[in-house]
Structures are given as structure tokens and as C-alpha cells.
Amino acid sequence: MLKKWKKLAAAPKSNSKSIKFLSGDIPKGCLAVCVGEEMQRFVIPTEYLSHGAFAILLREAEEEFGFQQEGVLRIPCEVAVFEGILQMVEANYC
Numbered sequence: 001m002l003k004k005w006k007k008l009a010a011a012p013k014s015n016s017k018s019i020k021f022l023s024g025d026i027p028k029g030c031l032a033v034c035v036g037e038e039m040q041r042f043v044i045p046t047e048y049l050s051h052g053a054f055a056i057l058l059r060e061a062e063e064e065f066g067f068q069q070e071g072v073l074r075i076p077c078e079v080a081v082f083e084g085i086l087q088m089v090e091a092n093y094c
Contacts, residue, residue, distance in 0.1 A: 027043070034073070034074050035078075035079050054089065
């Protein structure tokens with residue numbers, strides 16, 4: 001699943017507003033995701049995607065949005081829930 005997201009994210013989309021939204025401040029080895037209805041942006045290390053909690057979030061994103069999302073990866077959960085998952089994952093990687 002991660003390989004499909006990487007492939008789609010690498011495909012050039014010249015007129016996409018979401019690509020412009022992502023155009024800066026993303027360090028190598030990281031990716032930007034937008035979370036919740038408010039589309040709050042987070043930049044996370046790609047290694048976090050291998051964590052089981054993120055695997056569940058990626059499945060939910062696939063079910064809700066499919067693999068045809070353009071630009072930013074959207075995560076369909078509340079921002080507060082995502083922040084809690086992010087803290088848990090960071091604790092495992094630090």
C-alpha cells in the first residue's frame with residue numbers, strides 16, 4: 001500500500017493546487033498529510049507509515065478517498081485522534 005502512495009505522490013500533476021500547497025518545508029524522508037475536515041497539515045517521517053496505527057489510517061484513507069487522490073495524502077480522522085496516534089508512534093521511534 002505504501003508503494004502505491006509513493007508512486008502516486010511522485011507522479012507530476014502540473015496544475016494541481018494541492019501540489020502548490022505541499023511545495024515547501026518537507027524534509028527528505030518525510031511526507032505531508034492533511035487530517036480531518038479542517039485539513040490540518042502535518043509533516044511526518046515516512047518510517048511512521050510502517051507502524052500498525054498508520055497502516056489502519058492508510059486503509060481508512062483508501063476506503064474513503066481511494067488511491068486517486070491528487071497531491072496531499074488525506075487522513076480521515078479527527079485531528080485530536082491523529083495527534084494522539086502521532087505521540088504514540090513518536091514514543092516508539094525515539
